Amino acid sequence: MSDNYAVIGKNLPKIDGRVKVTGQAKYTGDLKFPNMLVGKILTSPHAHARILSIDTAEAEKLPGVKAVITHEDVPGLKYGISPARWDENIFCIDKVRFVGDKVAAVAAIDEETVYKALKLIKVEYEVLPAVMDPIEAMREGAPQIHDEYPGNINTEVHQSFGDVEQAFAEAYHVRTDQFIGQRTYQSPIEPHSAISIWEGGKLTVYTSTQSPHYFQYYIAREFGLKMGDVRVIKTYVGGGFGGKLEPTGLEFAGAVLSRITGRPVKMFYDRHEMFAHNRGRHKQIMKVTTGVDKNGKILGVHADFIMDGGAYTSLGIATAYYAGAMLPLTYEFDNYKFDMLRVYTNLPACGAQRGHGAPQPRYAFECHLDMVAGDLGMDPMELRLRNARQPNTVTPNAFQVNSCELKACIEKGVEISGWKDKRGKLPPGRGIGGAVGSFVSGAGYPIYRTNLPHAAAIIKVHEDGTAATLYTGATDIGQGSDTILCQMAAEAMGYNYENMKIVSADTETTPHDFGAYASRQTLMSGAAVKQAGEEVKAQLLEIAAEMMDVAAEDLDCREAWIYRKANPDERKPFTEVAREFFVRRGPLVGRGSYTPPKLGGTFKGAPVGTSPAYSFCTQISEVEIDEETGEVDVKEVWDVHDCGKVINPALLHGQVHGALYMGMGESIWEEVVFDDKGKIVNGNLGEYRLPTALDMPKITSELVDSVEPAAPWGVKEVGEGATIPTMGCFANAIYDAMGVRIHSLPLSYEKVWRALKDKRKKEEKK
């Protein structure tokens, strides 16, 4: 394949950059419609309570209030994003299960009236014992959160490949370690919001979403509407990171309020409500056992995990499977056992956050492997190199890996970070640590069972050929899919990026696509776009062949010129041929769709983690620790990625920086904290400490050459993969700096301080 591309592989400006930086871009919260009402949801103040009665009479009497609704006014059909466990109601019917559970909603003429009305709704509760800890929740006699799930077990996974016991028996060294993750929240800068307009038999929802399709599907199902009568329109979105994938309750409540009042209803979460709605990262308790031979070759691994799911399932079944499924991707070993319990607690429901279930287990595994290497007296990166996955291999859990340059990533990371001169050799307080990771380039199977293609695209060339519009269901939430898909369309058509327009993520005008999750759009939506572009080009070349009196196969098109391959000077402008096409044959349209091949094994849970292609990466970080305060100062981070062919390098490195930013936050600073009544203590950006620009270290983002055979132009993912190794690489760097191992996230200053203090005490005793 020639690498001589005209449009892809270039740092072209973001297609929406100008409207965003000038403030012209309209987010859902910016939109206004005539007669629009404001709606808010009343939530539970208790972690677990029976609802005895709800009295809305006073609220309804308040001037300006147009509607008050409870479970009696909405469908009682349970929903959820995971079809295997639909366990949520639009409003709670019998009881509330966490502080923030949805109880009622109000629509009124303005925000002030809505807040007043919420206070006038009288809900009588019988408070029940609550449980906030997954281990406690599994004990006999613990409060039952859902009657249908005894012992509060939401999901149970037991997978076994090869013979782990045998491998451990034969191993030279076997080691077990336990680590604990924490609850974190995606914290997109734009709060969730939705405007619902129910007119006649049609419901239109403008919303801040990662997937118009799943919203449309679940909204239609809930209200018994035809899919075609539900239109979901994504506006500009200010970040999602997994938290905006599933319906939020704002769409359901807003739809009913709009139907009752006959007016558009805008609903939104404030920052604290975002934390309460959650769907952020699960807290996982992770026990890992590994057996190795004398040379550090991994013979078998047992991952034994428990996760705190919160009060509902959300995407948690997939999270539970992902947690274990992704571990064998990076290293080659045949014997693998994975056990997982996802447990209900009376806390906000957890879901998918960047890296979906994989980053915390990866932290546990990469720390654990550094400890194994320490036991063997080996350099930890050497141990990783010896076990690193090779291309064209299959994992024990039946994932086919095509391209894989993990070895090259490790080698390059070691080289550019100066690893060999630094590891164990830096001055006191300073240390270097590494970790690796891998992630899917799109899920092999959609969230609910269907044989629909995963992505589709239409390109319509303007009648005079001076512009082309790409229609795609792919969802740009800030990551830049609109930009790179237009680059891909222009490349496939032989056109210019500058003349591309895009209409995306509107279920009425754009063809189906599952949306922005599982790092899928570059590969999957890209494949559909490429096909659509090639169809445009083929049709153009046919007409051009007639116009130029040559065979179509002798022609090609590049940068908006159609030319004879044998003599490029014999050429016609794209515009002229496109216009002629319209005159002779009508609209010039190209279509494409993408369905992944059948992937994975046949065991229970086999589909989770399958993907047409996997990214690989190595991260190395250097930190400096204040030995008296425990303060962690991140000096520098190196990321080396195998993410296939790169469509827009600037956007790619932006993804790496962003992922590292989030990963750093989760590593050292971020944790959602609750009091003993289940109330969030830090549901704000003051005390939920996201890193700031001043906290960011110097970042070097590098690539290794790689082309994925199963993807258009050889592309793979980057957006989530770059978050996977981060926590492990910081934990390992802290260990190198101070000789203390922190077994739980976040690696906060106080935890480092305490570990150092304990270490000094032990040394004094000796």
Added chain:
Amino acid sequence: MDQFGARGKVLAGGTDVLSMMKQGLLAPEVLVSLKNLAELKQIYADPARGVVIGALATHNDLADSPVLQERYLSLCQTAHHMANNQVRNTGTAGGNLVNAVPSADLPPLLIALGAAVTLVSTGGSRTVKLEEFFTGPRMTVKKDNEILTEIVIPDNSFTGSTYHKFGLRRSGALAVVGVAVAVAMEGDLCRDVRIALGAVAPTPIRAFKAEEVLKNRPVTDQLLEEVGRCAAGESNPISDIRGSKEYRQDMIRVFTRRMLKKAISEGHV
């Protein structure tokens, strides 16, 4: 304010008052804006009184003030590391005092420098030592009909002063502990010292015993460590989301020692 009493609230930068109103924690009937009182924005040296900081001076005004940069660079540095740039552009020095948040950054250093505040009402004006201004979290001796108009740092013999906010990130962080010191050095003897601590008690506090440990003894690393330990013992922090009591006390030890060393060797920084 005389007219509205407790029903009214003074609005200066609004970074505290407005966010509390948004959270429903404060619902004054009347907001009285001081925005147009330009005379309350000035920072100047008054030969008779010392350095005067108008209550409406923003944190960035403090950081950029030539007078402060020359006399008390420590105060500029303190202001520069407060909150984030957006807040520093609006939040005021007066607001940082009257809101009386235990972790506020300006009070410890101003107390260490012996500052006083002027409270004005229709009945006249009075001067209160900042050290005696705070009575509890979000509580001060200021009456509802009074407005804090200026902060005065009287001329003094201090040769050095500094403050460190120990926060958990580099911007937008509230203090886990805040340690301010002011020292009057004569050779290697410390003739006078004031140590003020933030975020470790319901109000900013002086570490009187620690001060006495340091006075008139030759300064050594060992002595400074002893002073730090003493200050840690005088603090009475709570355990909360930013740190345990134990951690906070130990941080008082560390930063009292470090800040003393800094102020002794580097002056007002």
